Amino acid sequence: MTISNIFPQLEIPNTLAAGPGPGNTDARVLARFASAGIADHMHDTVLRGMAECKFMLRDLFGTKNTYTFGVAGTGWSGLDCMFSAVMPGDTVVAFSNGTFSGIDALTLRMKAATRGELAKDSLNPQAASVTVIEVPHGQSVTGEMVETALKKHKPKWAFMAHWETGSGRINDIQGFSDACLKHNSMGLVDAVSSLGVEDFKIDNFEGVAAWASCPQKGVMCLPLTYAPVSFTDQYIDVLKANGSYTYCHHPIMEARHWGIVDGKDVEKGGYHRTHSGYAVAAFHEALRITLQYGLTQKANDYVFHENALRQAVVSMGCDVTSNMTSLLVLNLPGNLAGREMELVQACRAENFGIWPTLSSPVQVRIGILNQLTQSAITDIINRFAIAMNKMGAGIDIESINSNLETYYNKAIAAE
Numbered sequence: 202m203t204i205s206n207i208f209p210q211l212e213i214p215n216t217l218a219a220g221p222g223p224g225n226t227d228a229r230v231l232a233r234f235a236s237a238g239i240a241d242h243m244h245d246t247v248l249r250g251m252a253e254c255k256f257m258l259r260d261l262f263g264t265k266n267t268y269t270f271g272v273a274g275t276g277w278s279g280l281d282c283m284f285s286a287v288m289p290g291d292t293v294v295a296f297s298n299g300t301f302s303g304i305d306a307l308t309l310r311m312k313a314a315t316r317g318e319l320a321k322d323s324l325n326p327q328a329a330s331v332t333v334i335e336v337p338h339g340q341s342v343t344g345e346m347v348e349t350a351l352k353k354h355k356p357k358w359a360f361m362a363h364w365e366t367g368s369g370r371i372n373d374i375q376g377f378s379d380a381c382l383k384h385n386s387m388g389l390v391d392a393v394s395s396l397g398v399e400d401f402k403i404d405n406f407e408g409v410a411a412w413a414s415c416p417q418k419g420v421m422c423l424p425l426t427y428a429p430v431s432f433t434d435q436y437i438d439v440l441k442a443n444g445s446y447t448y449c450h451h452p453i454m455e456a457r458h459w460g461i462v463d464g465k466d467v468e469k470g471g472y473h474r475t476h477s478g479y480a481v482a483a484f485h486e487a488l489r490i491t492l493q494y495g496l497t498q499k500a501n502d503y504v505f506h507e508n509a510l511r512q513a514v515v516s517m518g519c520d521v522t523s524n525m526t527s528l529l530v531l532n533l534p535g536n537l538a539g540r541e542m543e544l545v546q547a548c549r550a551e552n553f554g555i556w557p558t559l560s561s562p563v564q565v566r567i568g569i570l571n572q573l574t575q576s577a578i579t580d581i582i583n584r585f586a587i588a589m590n591k592m593g594a595g596i597d598i599e600s601i602n603s604n605l606e607t608y609y610n611k612a613i614a615a616e
């Protein structure tokens with residue numbers, strides 16, 4: 202008998218991605234990924250593609266920051282690059298109001314910890330120079346909270362997530378930026394969930410020195426591509442003066458491959474690491490799609506379709522506690538309370554990919570990334586209602602659907 206570890210080809214099924222992210226990648230993006238013809242990362246066309254991505258990213262972010270580019274990998278890759286200027290002993294105030302900003306705060310504690318602090322508890326260091334303001338799950342970070350904390354601590358760096366995907370809450374970016382300016386702190390923002398979903402221009406938030414996002418949420422480019430980042434010249438000056446303990450995620454060094462050298466655009470990027478022509482082609486197409494759609498239009502469409510979904514689940518008796526426009530976070534009605542995880546698992550078993558919250562209390566998360574059509578929203582609502590009825594909710598699905606149709610018909614009539 203021979204033992205072989207060659208498995209059959211992996212067939213991953215089609216699912217309806219209706220969670221906080223990743224969203225379903227656009228077919229146009231997958232087609233570009235699969236049809237790129239070269240693996241050579243220094244080929245002229247690949248370098249030109251990267252430069253074009255850089256220019257499109259500046260439009261998407263709404264910025265004149267020269268240091269705007271993509272970091273290969275996922276959201277955490279971009280965030281790691283953004284946090285790279287934070288050095289041991291640096292003073293930081295970080296606002297945590299959910300799963301993701303909690304991990305961001307952990308990253309900051311790792312970066313700012315002294316060697317002694319890191320050695321004491323290396324996976325969860327308590328850095329004396331980092332203050333984490335814990336805001337309860339389900340609440341937003343307000344401008345007053347930021348103002349109070351920065352006034353008291355006057356940190357070198359301040360951190361906040363723009364949209365906290367763990368609980369679906371939008372935090373006050375204007376208040377954050379204003380407090381950073383007032384108290385001379387450099388703002389760092391996790392914009393993983395907001396970029397490509399909300400219509401905002403980062404240059405309007407002068408207190409924020411650096412932004413990081415991800416490929417697979419608002420930007421719609423999962424096939425492991427690029428996490429968009431953007432840095433002000435002030436951040437780059439501070440980084441240059443103090444250094445960073447990374448080569449790979451060093452913003453100045455990484456930017457060179459995107460054709461950014463000494464604060465200026467140059468025609469051709471130079472080697473930093475091996476980039477994938479497939480990823481560049483896919484990312485390029487994803488940016489083209491978003492810019493062709495138009496950020497204002499897209500943001501309005503998210504508001505419109507989230508509202509349709511929200512009205513439907515509220516009429517099913519659910520209690521919505523989020524205010525993001527790409528994601529609903531909700532509690533089930535009283536008679537099903539406490540069975541959130543069971544419902545999510547039943548849906549996922551049928552390839553209807555909704556999510557639970559990752560930190561307690563367990564709530565249901567339903568997202569609409571790249572699902573901006575009446576038919577997609579109707580499909581999501583029907584699958585959800587059927588799953589609830591299997592648990593005994595007794596929802597009148599016909600009346601939900603007729604309300605939904607009225608909502609969409611009204612919009613069509615108004616056009």
Ligand SMILES: *Cc1c(COP(=O)(O)O)cnc(C)c1O
Nearest residue numbers: 275276277301364366393394415
């Ligand atoms: C999804 C998410 C992340 C992590 O992104 P990955 O792509 O999983 O690395 C970080 N922050 C926020 C706010 C997110 O929504």
